[in-house]
Amino acid sequence: MEKITDYFGSLVFDDRVMKATLSADVYNSLKKTIDEGANLDLGVANSVAAAMKDWAISKGATHFTHWFQPLTGITAEKHDSFITPAPDGSVIMDFSGKELIKGEPDASSFPSGGLRATFEARGYTAWDPTSYAFIKGKTLCIPTAFCSYGGEALDKKTPLLRSMEALNRQALRILRLFGNTTAKYVRSSVGPEQEYFLITKEMYDQRPDLRFTGRTLFGAMPPKGQQMDDHYFGAIKPKVAEYMEDLNHELWQHGILAKTEHNEVAPAQHEMAPIYTTTNVATDHNQLTMELMQTVAKRHGLVCLLHEKPFAGVNGSGKHNNWSISTDDGINLLSPGETPYENAQFLLFLCAVIKAVDDYQDLLRIAVATAANDHRLGANEAPPAVVSIFLGDELSGVLEAIEHDSPYEGVEKTKIKLGVSVLPRFNRDTTDRNRTSPFAFTGNKFEFRMLGSSNSIACTNIMLNSAVAESLRVYADRLEKAENFEAALHEMIQKTIKDHKRIIFNGNGYDDAWIKEATEVRGLLNYKTTPDALPHLLDQKNVDMLMQHKIYTEAEIRSRYEITLENYCKTVVIEANTMRDIARMQILPAVERFATDLAAAAMTKKQMDPSLECAYETQTVRKLSALTDGIAMKTQELELALLKLADAADITEESVMIRDSVLDKMSELRMVCDEAEVLTAKDYWPFPKYGDLLFGVG
Numbered sequence: 001m002e003k004i005t006d007y008f009g010s011l012v013f014d015d016r017v018m019k020a021t022l023s024a025d026v027y028n029s030l031k032k033t034i035d036e037g038a039n040l041d042l043g044v045a046n047s048v049a050a051a052m053k054d055w056a057i058s059k060g061a062t063h064f065t066h067w068f069q070p071l072t073g074i075t076a077e078k079h080d081s082f083i084t085p086a087p088d089g090s091v092i093m094d095f096s097g098k099e100l101i102k103g104e105p106d107a108s109s110f111p112s113g114g115l116r117a118t119f120e121a122r123g124y125t126a127w128d129p130t131s132y133a134f135i136k137g138k139t140l141c142i143p144t145a146f147c148s149y150g151g152e153a154l155d156k157k158t159p160l161l162r163s164m165e166a167l168n169r170q171a172l173r174i175l176r177l178f179g180n181t182t183a184k185y186v187r188s189s190v191g192p193e194q195e196y197f198l199i200t201k202e203m204y205d206q207r208p209d210l211r212f213t214g215r216t217l218f219g220a221m222p223p224k225g226q227q228m229d230d231h232y233f234g235a236i237k238p239k240v241a242e243y244m245e246d247l248n249h250e251l252w253q254h255g256i257l258a259k260t261e262h263n264e265v266a267p268a269q270h271e272m273a274p275i276y277t278t279t280n281v282a283t284d285h286n287q288l289t290m291e292l293m294q295t296v297a298k299r300h301g302l303v304c305l306l307h308e309k310p311f312a313g314v315n316g317s318g319k320h321n322n323w324s325i326s327t328d329d330g331i332n333l334l335s336p337g338e339t340p341y342e343n344a345q346f347l348l349f350l351c352a353v354i355k356a357v358d359d360y361q362d363l364l365r366i367a368v369a370t371a372a373n374d375h376r377l378g379a380n381e382a383p384p385a386v387v388s389i390f391l392g393d394e395l396s397g398v399l400e401a402i403e404h405d406s407p408y409e410g411v412e413k414t415k416i417k418l419g420v421s422v423l424p425r426f427n428r429d430t431t432d433r434n435r436t437s438p439f440a441f442t443g444n445k446f447e448f449r450m451l452g453s454s455n456s457i458a459c460t461n462i463m464l465n466s467a468v469a470e471s472l473r474v475y476a477d478r479l480e481k482a483e484n485f486e487a488a489l490h491e492m493i494q495k496t497i498k499d500h501k502r503i504i505f506n507g508n509g510y511d512d513a514w515i516k517e518a519t520e521v522r523g524l525l526n527y528k529t530t531p532d533a534l535p536h537l538l539d540q541k542n543v544d545m546l547m548q549h550k551i552y553t554e555a556e557i558r559s560r561y562e563i564t565l566e567n568y569c570k571t572v573v574i575e576a577n578t579m580r581d582i583a584r585m586q587i588l589p590a591v592e593r594f595a596t597d598l599a600a601a602a603m604t605k606k607q608m609d610p611s612l613e614c615a616y617e618t619q620t621v622r623k624l625s626a627l628t629d630g631i632a633m634k635t636q637e638l639e640l641a642l643l644k645l646a647d648a649a650d651i652t653e654e655s656v657m658i659r660d661s662v663l664d665k666m667s668e669l670r671m672v673c674d675e676a677e678v679l680t681a682k683d684y685w686p687f688p689k690y691g692d693l694l695f696g697v698g
């Protein structure tokens with residue numbers, strides 16, 4: 001048996017390989033670039049490239065690629081082989097520092113949201129040395145940022161790195177004010193829990209809806225769904241266990257810290273969580289994880305569904321973004337400390353998050369907005385579309401005491417004055433588990449639970465890092481000028497609590513009464529759908545904040561707006577077209593066949609014995625006939641709704657038309673088809689049913 005400790009990271013050009021293959025000088029300057037963002041000179045790049053190439057070839061690689069994350073949400077790669085012709089007709093394997101640092105893919109087919117006219121097709125990719133290169137198949141993958149020639153970010157990595165830089169800048173200002181002179185940098189870390197479904201490849205291939213859209217567009221509920229709650233944390237079936245084992249092996253080889261795996265709530269649903277790491281790396285790892293989940297599944301005759309709502313009637317899949325901020329010397333700034341000063345610092349960072357989440361609720365909602373995720377949010381299986389924070393009773397009690405300058409009725413009765421008296425030590429376990437909160441404090445980190453399973457975590461963390469950087473900036477501006485630091489600190493924490501306590505909610509987030517209170521009493525935002533949420537990306541306060549921290553230029557923000565709405569529209573239109581085709585070309589003929597056979601059976605029986613009633617046949621044929629008329633009519637209505645989209649003046653209007661008409665027509669069509677399904681004999685139904693799909697993996 002291969003030992004994990006022996007092969008972990010064997011496909012990664014990580015620190016161990018760098019140390020072993022680079023000269024001390026080269027290693028040190030590369031390390032300086034990785035840790036402190038220092039510029040890298042070409043000489044160093046040449047040496048790194050040569051070492052990378054030799055290492056990659058020794059692992060069987062023949063090609064290299066700049067691996068990047070365009071705005072499609074998935075990763076892109078264009079492979080180049082290492083071969084270079086030699087004068088004598090042979091080839092040598094070559095890879096230069098220039099090729100490592102910069103690539104120039106023809107970028108014209110990637111969405112740019114108006115950032116780059118097609119005649120300026122060129123874009124460039126730039127090496128991100130903070131994320132290790134790795135081998136996938138026979139290709140050396142170099143994580144890169146992707147920009148237009150004008151320098152605008154065409155990807156998700158660039159703004160993510162900028163947001164980490166912004167957070168670093170502002171958090172360091174705060175730490176210096178608290179007398180910390182040693183921290184070199186502050187970084188956010190993320191541990192994303194990834195949910196997914198596994199179904200058999202054989203059944204997947206028979207469902208055009210799954211193949212074209214990643215989700216089922218039709219399907220009546222089987223007698224058993226998730227009612228019994230017997231799948232969650234249940235014993236893992238052998239075939240799934242084999243898959244997980246193989247997946248872990250792949251992930252570990254790629255240096256991904258796969259840690260936990262278990263069955264989720266819905267049948268056929270599972271989860272994998274890695275150990276958290278630096279946000280940028282966690283993002284690359286999560287993209288690679290999603291890709292490997294799918295490739296490994298194929299090897300096992302399975303398909304891994306990452307769609308947010310592959311099946312109606314059972315839970316969809318999300319991704320929990322566990323987020324914290326810490327210093328290079330390992331201090332978690334969201335961990336309550338031991339001393340009054342540490343606790344005051346903790347409270348300030350806590351307040352920064354509270355203020356950020358309240359001020360930028362809309363940006364957090366926007367970061368997870370897709371057509372697919374709209375199915376989950378607020379459907380009693382995932383948090384509502386209203387953003388709120390869960391703090392737990394103890395921490396909420398502390399904040400309340402600070403707000404009113406009243407004694408804290410916790411473990412030790414102390415009047416809380418920051419930096420003077422000792423704050424009560426918070427017991428981590430009392431920040432107990434509230435699974436219904438979109439944004440929960442879980443002891444030393446926040447868990448943001450609104451992400452969809454296929455979302456890139458980049459978007460969420462860009463917004464989170466930037467919004468918290470903005471709170472910290474406001475605090476630092478004030479504190480740096482303060483004559484009495486402690487008084488100013490106290491006053492500011494108190495003000496944050498007063499101004500932003502509306503965002504704190506410790507109750508059941510799935511409760512309708514909460515949504516009413518949140519929106520009507522507290523004035524929190526409730527953007528139920530992507531077209532409701534997206535326009536607010538362009539709100540002045542959001543544009544100002546994102547520009548002030550240099551996360552995006554105005555043009556870049558606009559491009560994200562366009563692309564997100566375009567994706568929304570394209571996704572739904574593809575689904576609608578797929579529905580129309582399936583209804584007309586598969587469901588209607590199948591139901592007709594069954595009805596005709598039933599009618600023929602009744603006739604035959606009556607010929608044999610005219611006194612037979614044939615009530616089952618007659619009634620079913622009647623019902624089916626009404627249903628086929630209904631299906632035909634609903635298909636036509638859907639088609640008309642789609643045709644109307646041509647009248648939309650722009651993408652904003654189109655998205656609203658889709659929200660208000662196409663989606664309704666789709667659910668109406670589905671409803672009649674699902675009704676017909678339960679009246680039709682299984683042999684006639686044109687594709688595998690929910691029961692087969694959900695319980696089909698042996």
Ligand code: ADP
Nearest residue numbers: 189190191192193273274275276322323324445
């Ligand atoms: P649960 O399902 O109870 O939320 P999991 O173990 O499935 O817990 O996932 C928790 C995730 O949080 C893991 O990815 C873990 O590495 C991550 N995590 C733990 N501590 C931190 C931290 N300080 N910062 C960021 N992520 C963290």
Ligand code: MG
Nearest residue numbers: 193320322447
């Ligand atoms: Mg969790």
